[in-house]
Amino acid sequence: MKMNKIYITALILLYSIQGISQTIPMFRGNLDHSGVFNSPEISNPVLKWEYRTGGQIYSSPVVVNNVLYVGSNDSYLYAININNGSLNWKFKTGRRIKSTPCVNNETVYFGSFDSTFYAIDAKTGTEKWHFKTGREAVFSAENIFGVKSGNLKCPDPWDFYSSSPLYYNQSVYFGSGDSSIYCLNAENGNKIWSYKTKGVVHSSPAVYNNIIYCGSWDSKIYALDAQTGELIWDYQTGTDTLRNCFVGIQASPAISDGIVYCGSRDAYMYALDAKSGKVIWKNKDPYSSWMPSSTAIKDGHLYSGSSDALRFYIFDKNNGNIISEYKTGIYTFSSPSVSGNTAYIGAMNGKLYAFDTNTGFPKWIFSTDASLNSLYLTKTGDYNNENLNDIFEFGMCWEMTKIIEQIVSSAGSILSSPFINNGIIYFASTDGSIYALENGNTPSQNIEFFDFSNFKSEVKSINEINYSFDKTSKVSILVLNEQMKPIKSLVKEEKQGGSYTASWNGTDEKNMDVATGTYFIKISLGKYAKYYSIEK
Template sequence: MKKSLILILLSVNLFFNNSAFSQKDNSKIINAFSDRVFIGKGYQPLGSLKWKYKTDGKIFSSPITKNGVVYIGSEDGFLSAIEEKSGNLKWKFKTNGAIHSSPSIYENIVYFGSFDGNYYAVNTLTGKLLWKFKTGGEHWLGEIGLWGMKPETQYMEDLWDFYLSSPVVYENGKLASVVFGSSDGNIYSVDAQTGDLKWKFKTNGPVHGTPAVDKNKIYVGGWDATLYALNAENGKPIWQFQTGTQIGFKGIQSSVAVSDGKVYFGAREPFFFALDSETGKLIWKYNAENSWILSSAVIKDNIVYVGTSDTFALLALDAKTGAEKYRFKTNGWVYSSPAIAGNTIYFGDFTGNFFSLDLLSNGKKSNFISTENRKQFASSTLKNDLLDFGYIAQNADLSVYDNNKKVMDQFYKLGAILSSPFINNNTIYFGSADGYLYAYNLEK
């Protein structure tokens, strides 16, 4: 969401949002957004395109890999299993809704959610359904006359509600559970093998954030603007932390990062927070300059890296104090959650650029590739190669909801990258709104 749009709406009085992990094929659990530090050496910029796989819908889901196969969901309603070496389809599993959830894996089961209202467990080898769990229904965030936009009687979906909650696996001894949020306002824990409900916890709004699990605690936030710490065994609340609730700046869409006794996360309230993991007390917060933070952070060497919306940046923050060490400027909103391998951090932006940045260069050494759609549409869509809401609106009345939707549809044509990268075997994978899953070689 552009702060300029919020200011426009205000002006017309229309309304008063780590432990290092090395990816190995024998990893028992691979959770979305929880393990973002991969095997790597030094600075490895992006190399040549290895392959790209086309789906029939925009991709918001983030890929994972295991045993030579990449798994990713698409707005076309399919979870696809694609061979790492060739980019050929191994199998795909059909749901009856868009898949904006990212998959997680436990042993030989892949878990994901769909807008058809189900969370699925599918055999990774065969693509056959093992079980599905019906929630109270999945839907975009929305309301009549959202943020005071016109017409006041129209139901409007939040155009920046990009993701569904991704299921994550929690294991205690021989027992494993799958935990996820739902648009029905509940956080669910189900048996990983059977899908039987273990417990559920009711919040005060849809939960599209992805849980994180650390030391028998589950951390997850939602559209009620509250971050919850729950007991992973029974779902009982341990503490909760309230973020801001101003219209247009309310809600938590990111997943948390946990490191050294602290919980790190961003929100639509334009701050990035560090809390005590035991008590939920605020340690510090970083002022993101009216910028939403939807990106999930990654931490390495006591530095927190996270993307921002309106400041078009990847931030590097001191993990202990929250002081900004530097920022790396991109060309648009950064909603993609970064991944690190060696001394390189990788992430995409909303204009269809995908970056590799040398962590030892203080933001000075980088390279990038662009989606094919960006190369085709950048000159007609971007202003001075930058995302600009007003430029595309061309004097259209942005107090009218449908005009905002038209702008977003134009931006998507760039091949916007909201998918977060995954790294394996010297290859990086990410999805794009152009419908492609990309596989790029990393330079050695």
């Protein structure tokens, strides 16, 4: 047994050195949380099976040894046979399960909102041990988002998840609503160490070079020694003591090539040196959106969803510049998973998107049944703004929380992050179902395919901006400054399919010359936009 553990540890180190992503049954699929899965992509999806639990699902599934494990808000952890979608067993806890399980050595590790962390036999569903934390709770604050709470702390209705565990070197690591990051002995559940932050910890820890990285609702990213729990460094992101809106780390850090990448609800994406915590770059979202989605990393690109921006992004890993964006029209709290040349991500409109990792165009979209009939969504999945006005019109945070719960429930929202295994993608929804999609010949009715292969664009200089497409479309071309603020509109109209050229004369909307420096050309076609960096 000891030799087997040494061998497994050696393999993990070897793959880390070689940069090969091996899928591990845990949140984000690997130790560094890159979100990359070693699996064929799904290009012609059909529904393999669907399994309905008794509650909404925020937890993300993991798969190992032909079994899927996932938690549900009905308080059960489920073990599902992936061959036919049948139930192997289910384990009941005291409250809802919003944590994603981690499986190692035939043991399933996960946390429940009953303030307990569990270790369950993966084959039988019987408990091996449990550990009681100080408490589990959602982030709460007075008058949150500026909505009155009567001098009482109101729970944040967007705090969907609990921290998901990481298995590393015979220990399990996870965060808790009692503000602590824990390290437990994986064999018996004894506490090895805990580190107290100043906020709820629902970010999920990742590990790199024997350092644990995790965020907290105190808006800090922490780097802790994996063996001792000693603080190596912490980094303070933005805070908001007035409205308690732009505050907190809800996403989980991802690490690549010695750099920690993490979004924050202060509307920034961060790249920090993994050893020192020093800022390599930080970029603010142009729409001042929370960045609650954990980042996927592949081939020099970062992939992420967003909330108020209502967009899926591809970023340049080296500088954080936006390469492309696609407007989903809805909040995205799910985190993207990548296999091959496709990034998969769920959204609050009950749709699972498959994006081309090179272009950012959608390849296909799967819709849950509930998403097609929601009062709060249009047929295309965008917010129905008329009905959404109800959220803030009631004037009390308790009503706001209730309305958001209704939206999530009615839309069949996909808050769960996909897990990809052997050419099958697994995800869950607030409609209570777990879905399995595989490649097939007859597409399911709930899947829509897209083809953007005829859209081409290039920016050779400010004087030569070329673009072409084959169908009548709404087109806009904007010039943005380094702060991503528009300074001039070059094109904004509906155009017939064809090839076009535009140019910029180096002036703003008032035809005044702008300073020399770096600018961005944003070419938009419908919901899609491509960014180019240029020098003037």
